Amino acid sequence: MGQTDVGELYKRLDTTTALLKEDLDVSYMDALIETSENILDGGRVKVEGGLPHQSVRDQLSEQYALVNLNQLTTDEIRQAVQLAIIRGERTDLIQANHQMTPDSIGFLVAYLLEALADLPTQATLLDLTVGTGNLLYTVLNRLQAAADPALTAYGIDNDDTMLALAGVSARLQGLEVELFHQDAISELMVPQVTASIADLPIGYYPVDERAADFTTHAATGHSYAHHLLIEQSMRYTAAGGFGFFIVPSMIFKSAEAESLTKWMTSATYMQGLLNLPRELFHSEAAQKAILILQNKGGQAKQAQRVLLGELPSLKDQAGFRRFTAELVAWKQQNLA
Structure with a gap:
């Protein structure tokens, strides 16, 4: 094939x-x-x-x-x-926030999840912005091909057409996925999961009353949806569990970064912020990164040296091999 x-x-x-x-x-x-x-x-x-x-x-x-x-x-x-x-x-002519996550980014998220999260055999994954499912399914297929764990996944989206596409795609692939049509910032119908992933839409969340339940909400006006979604994802992730989020590279330089940082340091350990390869974006301002968080609890601890830098291009095989070796050494020194 x-x-x-x-x-x-x-x-x-x-x-x-x-x-x-x-x-x-x-x-x-x-x-x-x-x-x-x-x-x-x-x-x-x-x-x-x-x-x-x-x-x-x-x-x-x-x-x-x-x-x-x-x-x-x-x-x-x-x-x-x-x-x-x-x-x-x-x-x-689908709007930008609804466009699917490219395979190359999905492969990198899957690689980091596989390398860092030590998933058990009965692992569960959550994607609060599942869309058509391409990121979640890329990760599921990669993990199952690598280790054959019994993976179950949950996806949330408020767009019924995107969710219907995700549904038929999962069934065509024979994947164990439960999908829910709802606002991801509301109370969810999913259990606690082993790990979370999301390619986060950037913008403001319109329901201020609901946002007020989150530490990452704005002091005045609408809150950033991507900040709320990160906090919500980690709420539904088990103690010691990881979250891998595709975010703007400049996420900590925005006006609302203070509330995000305050929540992160109280509830999670920030273990890494790795810029995605520059070649994937049309400009430096559009560049995104993978934010790696780990919930407090269990065996989790703060890495002495947070993972920072830029991921190598998937086309650069030698560079990726070097990065793989560095990541193994980093995990041994910081998370073991």
């Missing part, structure tokens, strides 16, 4: 989505959800009110007959769905 297989599944998804989009007069994303549901239903075409038309049903059935998910790995299915969603983002 390889790129050819990913390309073939993407072609079937895109072709059938385009047919449904045109015939049902819906968005690309809605058509993609419907075609995925049809595939999950054994290639049977859902018909409502005589639509899609018979000629389109015949074309869909021909395409579905060529789909064989058993020939692909879980991550190949994820990649094909991801390509279709990227096509949908461009076709439907």
